[in-house]
Amino acid sequence: MKNFRYIELVGLQGTLHPDDINGWAMQQPFNEDESAFTSDNQLLNREYEMSKYTIKATNQDVFVDSQARERRPYEGDLLVNGLTSFAVSSNYSLDRHSLDYLIDNPTWPEDYKLFNVEMAWLDYLYTGNRDLLESRYEQLTYKLNRGKSSESFDGASQGFTGSLKNIKGVDNFDETVGLVTNDGLIDWPIPERDGFIEGKYNTPFNAIFYGAYRMMSQIAKVTGHDQDVSFYEKRADRIKAELINRLYDAESGRFYDSLNADLTVNQHTSHHASAYALCYGVYSDQLMADKLSKFVANQGHFIGSVYFIYFMLKGLIDAGHADDAIALLTNPDDRKDQKTFAAILNTLKATIAPEAWSNHYKPNMTLSHPWGATPGLTIVQGIMGINPIEPGFNTFRIKVRPGNLKKLQVTTPSPKGLIKVAYQRNGLQAELVAEVPMNAQAELVLPEEATDIQITGTTNQLAANNNSTINLASGKYRISYHQN
Template sequence: MSNITAALYAPDHLSVNLQHFAYNVQQHPRFSWWNHSSFSDASQAAYQLVVFKRLQDRDHQTYLYDSGWVHSAQNSAVTAANLADSLHPGDLYYWQVRIKDNLGHTSDFSQPAKFICADPALPVQQGIWRQSQPKSGEELAHIGNVVFLRSPQLTIDTNDVDTAVVVAFARGNEPIFAQSFDLYVNGHCLGVGSARQQEHDHGTDRTAVYYNVYDATDYLESGTNTVAALATGSSDRRAFWCQLIVYKHDGTKEVVTTADPSWRALDGSSAFGDFGVKIRSQYFGMVSENIDMRYYPQNWASKTFDDHDWPAAWRNPQPMIADDEVLVPYRSENTERIEVHDANKRIVTFSPQNRLIDLGKEIIGGLTVDLASDTDQRVTVLMGEQLEDNGHVRHNMACGPDYVENWTLVKGENHFTTLQMKNFRYVELLGFEGDLHLDAINGWAMQQRFPDNEGNFQSDSDLLNREYELSKYTIKATNQDVFVDSQARERRPYEGDLLVNANTSYTVSANYSLARHSLDYLIDNPTWPEDYKLFAIEMAWLDFLYTGDDTLLKTRYTALQYKLNRGKSAESFDGASQSFKGSLKNSKGVDNFDEKVGLVTNDGLVDWPISERDGFVEGTYNTPFNAIFYGAYSTMAKIAKVLHHDDDAAHYQDRAATIKKNLIDKLYDDQTGRFFDSLNADQPSTAIPHTMLQPMRFAMACILTRQWLIV
């Protein structure tokens, strides 16, 4: 039997503001970490947190901040007293933590983690793109929806470098509801950007435009280096901006390059076969990727690529940030590009010129391709999430897009990546002649970092285990810049969808920042179902329970209170009206609680489309809406209590109790054990004698009836 020495291990999973490398820090960062011990009944009794500017400072214990031993069991959302005076915008910092347990043991310090203080004065004016020019030869017209960008050769001595980051964002792809560029340093893809903008930022008339910061330290080389980007945009604001910033060992920092006309730019219309035809859903249209290797610049992102014949980049004269916009750092993890190699990947051959690649699992993203061709040839490419009954790809997806594209290959090597965000598992090639190796075409997924080992579950039920794995992979595959209903159809956040996404994410991942960011977005940009707006209150409470961090509750308390005012107004929308002119902006609204009846008026989604409501009878006071309101008022009372708004807490709890009592007294039938659908205003004491299963379940899930508690 092996002899294992018991130990209190160094903390890990360090995060600031819920991010492993935060760059949105203002003056008061919130620190969190995980503790591990092999001692029974061990728990944290104290911690010591230190902050320093460079890694070498750690070796000499030259700390900018040292908390000393703080007697506390808290290891999430920890604040550092008096640290704010030492933090400066745009500067880089490291931090470490160690703990003592209740048994008297002291851990080692954690590995150091970085954070950057947000710089509100980034020198952003105009960005770069490729100006339209006359075509030559057999080129397609330069319509500018796709562009390749490369920096000049950048000479760097890595011996001087502590950390290097690229700050980047782009404009012009907003109509596509997707991030618009892949960013590279020396041929390595740092990630995808920039995150979706946020209208009505924190209840204002401003739009928050997000920038991302990417750690490039490990990919710099002594000597020459190149920053590159492949970007797409569809509006006349399309532009890309970035800076490569080096933080040096001596404590200084240097801006090595800024995207400007010293960069080179190549119009990608011919390379992507873009002649204006879009792949569309009802809500967006994105560039078709008809790759033409006669024009695609292979290895374009590497530092050795010769770009001397590329034109100089064009500076778009439109400002990157308009007067009614504000540039702010993104608040979750960056989306990365992951080359996917699934163990279940396989190739199915229908005929020598018709083969299907099953990637093994759903991919949200694109493809990385490395095909050897014996001849110049054209190939039809079909992609989709499902197979037809005959085993071929269903490329015309039920949600709208039709993934049919063509690749023009050249004799020899054909190496490229696609850019647009698609949903698919299967890739079918028609007309390809030659050997097709298993790794010739791989998924080029767009995902936030997702350590697979952070959440695990096993039971004696095979079905339950499969459901868990499906849920886990769903979150892994769909965690881009904001949780949405579907990346293939609407690409829009919904409170009801977030309730599912976030609760699933909490159980399979330690990344809480994306759920919080998505909720923050939806607080400012609610969707039309009136009951969905109430889900924001529940999600805010869950965010607090899972993170131990009350930041969102404090900053969004008033906005959450507004969610409870769901009386009909100019901002109310039933989802079907063709004459709606409201903005859906979160506003104070109208209180819909009827003191005389003890219930709320108005109604929620119930089911959608309306034809799916199975005969639900809508009245003035509707059972499912009131049941959800009972939960919302109860939860808002808890939030108010945590924030020490005691009068509010009492008020909300009283509302919840009143609604619960009247739901039972006026809408519950003791004889049948059913809740009726609704009450009318002219007969507030007599329920409409119709019961639909869904509202009854809503009510039973939210309240204690006379006989039992349904949870």
């Protein structure tokens, strides 16, 4: 099945009335009342609604690259599709089913295969269901063997004879250098890669591997593979150390793209190299994170594809620069071919997330590509800061990072029930209203500079950890505080 938004009838004789045409619509059940978002920025509100409708319209029997072309899952797309689905829908089984399919039926980009590990871990965090981790543990370990073999495919070769099935593969970790070889998609189409120069040891691929090894270590701990825990932890630590030692330029605050086989550095600093490193936490301290963030934020202008911005935005928010992420999302420039969501909504007039910023960047782009729905997850998990701490939301975090926004309100699902958070700021006075579902606890993180904190509401609140972190049991709370 493919989707068509417009139909042209050619050669028809006679009179045709609108009621003479019928069509079928197929979609997963979708509960509109499970999720909502409003703010004092109308552009951001529209981006959320586009993201939510993208999930509603494109989620069917599996997550798909696009309903208009491939109509099959891709692992990189799964990151955005899955996380935005988590933000707006409690249909968790569709994510797990799509992931289960991809484990056996991988796509060609080498870095995409690593996202199976990431999404398996996130599925467990969001649902508390460890069945897939246990039944697919061995197959997930295969994803970490990305050495070049007969199954390696660059996406363009006409002579490829592999099967693209999940096999044990070749370990590509180089013990002498402390980095992995090979490379991934980086971004797509190729002109969107900001001039990235590939070598034998590539910064983006190693940054993603660092994250994958860390998460595989956590999966090993959950599933009782005790010997693997330290193995993957040590590999992650080594990659992080070597990336910083060999490929980070402290003076410019940027990562170089890659190392050659003779360990000479390709001294080009694409935004992609630094953005992937920032996203996966490849920095030694806050000062380094601040330098990377300044470069990645790119003076308020997106760089790369509408897919790649997931890594930009997540890195900025996790590093403490949500204000830069919000500035990128709320850029009002809607001129044709601008890399903004204002242009996507006002000029492209998209109602579902597109594959590219416009046809200028990808002439054969589709208008049904969930990998462009990053605003949805960024708003809920980033700006509103609602994320599971313990699997299944037994404990979850609320850390609102409003930037220059004055008013925010969100409803998002969890296995425990709906989570509702509202934020409002008037001058130096801020107020949060939080609703914690039954059988759950929330860790509310306020700004470090918050003073005069007042809490009213349900009486079974837990004690504060410190001045800026408050533990809340199930119930409804109103928290006001002074913020300079």
